[in-house]
Amino acid sequence: MSGTRTLAITPGRVTALKGLAMLLVAILALILPLIAPDPATTGMAVFTVMYVGLASAWNIMGGYTGYISLGHAAFFGFGAYSFGLMINHLNMAPGYLPFVLVPVAGLLTAALAVGIGWVALRTRAATFVIVTIAFMFMLQLLGENLVKLTGGGAGLALPYSHDWGGDFFNIPYYYAMLALAVLTIGVSWWIRRSKFGLGLLAIRDDEDKALAVGVPTRSFKLTAFVISAVLVGMIGAVYAYYVTYLYPQFAFDPLIGISMVLMAFLGGLGTVSGPVIGALLLEPAQMEFAYRFGASRLYLVFYAAVFLIVILLLPRGIVPSVADLVHSWRRRRQAGPTAGGSRNAPVSAGEEPPATAQQRLASP
Amino acid sequence: MSLLEVKDLSKRFGGVVAVDSCSLSVPAGSITGLIGPNGSGKTTIFNLVTGFIAPDGGEVHFKTRSIAGLGPDRIYALGIGRTFQLARIFPRLTALENMLVPVRRAGLRALLSQGQWGHEKERAMEMLAFMDISQVAGTLGGALSYGQRKLLELAAVMMAGPELVLLDEPAGGVNPALLERIAERIRQLNQQGTTFLLVEHNMGFVMNLCHEVVVVHQGRAIAKGNPREVRENPAVLDAYLGT
Numbered sequence: 001m002s003g004t005r006t007l008a009i010t011p012g013r014v015t016a017l018k019g020l021a022m023l024l025v026a027i028l029a030l031i032l033p034l035i036a037p038d039p040a041t042t043g044m045a046v047f048t049v050m051y052v053g054l055a056s057a058w059n060i061m062g063g064y065t066g067y068i069s070l071g072h073a074a075f076f077g078f079g080a081y082s083f084g085l086m087i088n089h090l091n092m093a094p095g096y097l098p099f100v101l102v103p104v105a106g107l108l109t110a111a112l113a114v115g116i117g118w119v120a121l122r123t124r125a126a127t128f129v130i131v132t133i134a135f136m137f138m139l140q141l142l143g144e145n146l147v148k149l150t151g152g153g154a155g156l157a158l159p160y161s162h163d164w165g166g167d168f169f170n171i172p173y174y175y176a177m178l179a180l181a182v183l184t185i186g187v188s189w190w191i192r193r194s195k196f197g198l199g200l201l202a203i204r205d206d207e208d209k210a211l212a213v214g215v216p217t218r219s220f221k222l223t224a225f226v227i228s229a230v231l232v233g234m235i236g237a238v239y240a241y242y243v244t245y246l247y248p249q250f251a252f253d254p255l256i257g258i259s260m261v262l263m264a265f266l267g268g269l270g271t272v273s274g275p276v277i278g279a280l281l282l283e284p285a286q287m288e289f290a291y292r293f294g295a296s297r298l299y300l301v302f303y304a305a306v307f308l309i310v311i312l313l314l315p316r317g318i319v320p321s322v323a324d325l326v327h328s329w330r331r332r333r334q335a336g337p338t339a340g341g342s343r344n345a346p347v348s349a350g351e352e353p354p355a356t357a358q359q360r361l362a363s364p
Numbered sequence: 365m366s367l368l369e370v371k372d373l374s375k376r377f378g379g380v381v382a383v384d385s386c387s388l389s390v391p392a393g394s395i396t397g398l399i400g401p402n403g404s405g406k407t408t409i410f411n412l413v414t415g416f417i418a419p420d421g422g423e424v425h426f427k428t429r430s431i432a433g434l435g436p437d438r439i440y441a442l443g444i445g446r447t448f449q450l451a452r453i454f455p456r457l458t459a460l461e462n463m464l465v466p467v468r469r470a471g472l473r474a475l476l477s478q479g480q481w482g483h484e485k486e487r488a489m490e491m492l493a494f495m496d497i498s499q500v501a502g503t504l505g506g507a508l509s510y511g512q513r514k515l516l517e518l519a520a521v522m523m524a525g526p527e528l529v530l531l532d533e534p535a536g537g538v539n540p541a542l543l544e545r546i547a548e549r550i551r552q553l554n555q556q557g558t559t560f561l562l563v564e565h566n567m568g569f570v571m572n573l574c575h576e577v578v579v580v581h582q583g584r585a586i587a588k589g590n591p592r593e594v595r596e597n598p599a600v601l602d603a604y605l606g607t
Contacts (some may be wrong), residue, residue, distance in 0.1 A: 195467070198457075202465045205454035205505075212414065212448070214440035214464035214524060 014326065029178055033171050042170035044287050046177055046242060050235055051283040053181035055263035055275035056188050056225050056254070057231035061224050062261065063270035064197060066204030067121070069225075070257050071132030072232050074116070074139045077252035079233030080240035081143060082108045084156045087241070094161040097174055102237045109233025110226055117225040121218065123206070136252060143248030156246040173242040180238060184231045189272045191224075200224055204270065232260075255300075261284075262303060266310050268317030277318055282306065367392040367528055367559050368413070368444075373422035373432075375408055382408040385422065390472035390528065395550065397561045397570040397591075399603060400580035403556065406563040407449065409580070410530050414440040414446045426528070443524035449533050451513040455506030457466055459497065462505050463488035466523045488523060495519045495549060511542045518548070522553065529553075529560040535569045547573050571595070579603065 029049070054076070062068050082105040083098075092098050120131040143150050150156055164172060188349055199220050202210040211217050240246055260275075263282050268274025289299045308319040314321050365388035375383040376443060383405045386515055390396045411417045424432040431439055445466075454462050465483050489570050492498040495515040500508060508516060514534070521529060527551040534550065535543050554560055564570050570577060571591040579587040579594060581603035587594055594600055 097517065195464075198461060198465055201457055201461075202454050205456050206438065206452055208416070209452040209454065210465065211436040212446055212452075213521065214414075214437050214468060216437045216464065 002239030006014050014208075015028055032071065032173060037167045039167060039170055040233060042167075042174055046170055047287065048280065048283040049174065049181050051259060051263060051279040052276050053184045053218045053235045054176065054232060054260040055267070056181065056184045056272075056281045057228050057235070058189050058260040059108045059228075059264045059270065059275040060184075060191060060231070061228035063264055063275070064191065064200035064204060064220055065224055066270075067124075067225070068129050068261065069120075069132040069228075070129050070254070070261060071134070071136035072260060073228070073252050073254055073257035074132070074136040075232040076236035076239070076256055077136075077139060077143065077230040077248070078112055079105045079109045079252045080234070081150060081156065082156050083237035084246050085149070087158055089158070092159070094159040095163070096172065098241060099172075099238075102176070102180075104236050105237035106234040108229045109236075110230045110354050113226045113229030113233075114222070117222045117229075119151060120149060121221050126130040133254070133257075136254060136257060140143065140252035143252055148323055150246075150248065153248065156238060158244045158246070160241075160244045173238060176241075177235065178237045180231070180235050184235075185272065185276060187227065187231065188275075191227075192272050196223070201270065241350065259286075259303070262310075266306065268319030268321075271317070273289055274317050274319040365392050365558065366390055367427060368561065368578065369423075369425040370409070370413065371425070373409065373424065374414055374420045374464055375405075375417065376420055379551045382399055383419075386580065386583060386585050388578045388585045388588065390559060390561050391576065392559055393554070393557070395554050395573055397574035398561060398563045398580060399565075399567075399570060399577060399594075402557060404580045404603075405579055405583040406581075407532060410446060410532055411511075412550070413439075414444060440466075440524070443525075443527040444530065445479040445521040445524065445528070445531040447517045447521055447532055447534065449536060451510065451517045452519070453505040453508070453513050453516050455504065457505055458502050459492065459505060459508065459512075460485065460488055460501040462516055463491065463520050463523055466520055468524045488535065491519045491522060494552075496545070511538050513577045514538055514542070515549075518549065522558070526558065528559045528561065531560060531564075533564055534562055535564055535566040543569065567597070 032045055035040065036045075054072075058069070058072050081103055086092075086101050086104065087094075087098050090101075092101070116132075116135050120135065123131055136239055144152050146152070147154075163346055191200070199210065199215040199217075202213075202215055203217050203220060225245065236251070238266065240251070259282070260279075263278035264275040265278070266274075266282060267276065267278030286299050289302050310317070368390040370386060370388050372385040372387055373383055374381075374385050386405065386409060388398075388409075398407055398409065408417070412419050412432075415431070415438065419432050422432070423430060426439075426442060426444060429442065429494050431442065431572075434442075464481065464484060466489075470563075489498060489501060490560070494500055495518065497512055497515050497519070500512060500516075503515070505516065524588065531550070533569070534546055538546065538558070543566070550560060550573060562570075562574070574591060577588065577591050577594040578585050579597070579600050581599075586603060587595070587597045587600050
């Protein structure tokens with residue numbers, strides 16, 4: 001699932017295996033509340049599926065174009081507050097109906113993302129990272145200081161349904177988060193295989209060269225940025241409805257922005273399945289850690305440790321590393337025990353040999 | 365008739381005049397060489413023509429259109445392709461994907477479509493075969509040798525069917541056998557209708573391949589003509605040997 005490259009080279013059996021695994025995960029996700037209906041599990045599931053969506057949405061910008069945004073929490077918090085303010089000002093009765101406000105919150109986030117993207121995408125690399133962080137803190141400050149609108153530090157209360165008690169409470173939110181995660185993965189998959197997605201990957205590799213071969217880099221980057229932000233904003237809206245109480249420092253939490261990045265890195269930047277796997281591994285582990293060691297922010301140490309391990313041992317993430325292992329294993333089996341491993345026939349005598357997989361790993 | 369017409373083009377970087385009211389023309393159907401000592405402004409002229417930097421003054425006409433000030437992607441879409449010094453390709457895309465990036469697709473639906481790549485892939489494979497590198501179609505660009513990258517870059521830039529291709533040192537850093545192959549492919553593509561403007565330091569390569577040569581010195585075109593005329597022009601000898 002890491003893209004056409006893998007699909008083209010791997011034989012049908014590996015593809016079938018991947019399809020089967022995906023089907024199993026999908027079925028498990030669908031029936032999870034039936035197998036484990038206790039609120040502790042479904043509550044954890046809501047947040048895990050939320051991060052599956054967040055990491056996949058972030059990856060559409062950060063993974064495909066290589067523009068690392070550490071400020072995506074801005075869109076998460078903005079979507080959350082948009083939803084909260086709308087439901088309160090419209091005096092909507094809690095229940096299923098308010099979920100129709102989720103796409104509206106997405107549209108509002110799109111408008112914000114066009115503005116932020118317009119400015120931030122004039123910069124590249126490290127400058128872009130810093131500009132996105134700056135915007136995130138600007139929104140957090142606005143949330144704290146526009147007291148009449150947001151309630152400031154006292155928080156913003158949202159209505160919740162008293163009909164959804166006990167074991168059932170988490171279920172509607174779980175399926176709403178799941179629907180958004182599936183939508184995000186679908187969008188990500190579609191983009192990865194489209195001409196648009198190829199343009200984004202070209203920008204990641206060499207932006208000026210992409211421009212030279214006709215990729216309209218500015219509009220491509222902005223489009224990817226907005227798509228990514230809209231999905232994050234909608235997930236933020238469902239989060240707001242779920243937690244029923246919004247505080248600026250938790251809705252615009254830099255850690256939310258960093259978590260989605262870390263999950264995408266762990267699973268494999270720029271692959272469709274990587275962020276999903278990263279989120280499925282990291283979020284339950286983090287919640288378990290927080291549960292065992294109390295509500296302190298000690299789990300940050302755990303995050304830092306994971307990040308160091310990923311950077312040192314799996315710089316490209318789980319999915320590309322595993323794909324490489326499968327490739328080399330297959331090549332060894334095909335070529336027999338004597339083959340040393342060059343997969344490329346040399347073009348002509350007198351040229352230097354092609355770089356090995358090892359060198360490929362070294363270049364990020 | 366000239367395909368590309370550059371008139372009084374100027375560009376300065378701070379106090380340095382890189383291109384100084386330079387005028388030159390590239391006849392349609394030709395292979396034109398752009399030569400001159402290091403720092404004479406050749407690559408800057410390339411960057412000005414392809415929209416990577418904006419000129420301070422002067423005009424650039426492609427066919428009947430003024431293109432000065434347009435962005436690189438627009439200029440590419442009009443039919444001017446370019447390669448870079450030291451061969452730039454996309455290292456984390458396969459050679460085949462490298463070939464598909466430049467393919468032009470108009471409209472949103474075409475951009476989001478994926479199923480119609482059949483004939484484009486076929487054309488890309490034909491072009492890779494033409495360059496004798498079809499065996500590396502599935503290899504990542506970063507794993508290719510320098511020579512393969514040179515061939516891939518040239519192959520990829522041809523994918524959108526440009527009328528004019530600017531080559532920045534096509535012979536730089538490649539061995540003599542590959543050099544001959546690159547010259548041969550340029551000649552063949554030229555016979556099929558593509559016009560070339562190339563910057564090159566290898567005089568043998570230029571004199572063999574080019575129909576016309578323009579000599580640039582200190583940002584100005586100081587001589588032009590067929591290779592023999594240029595070689596015997598005293599101003600050119602002066603520029604190269606120093607006064």
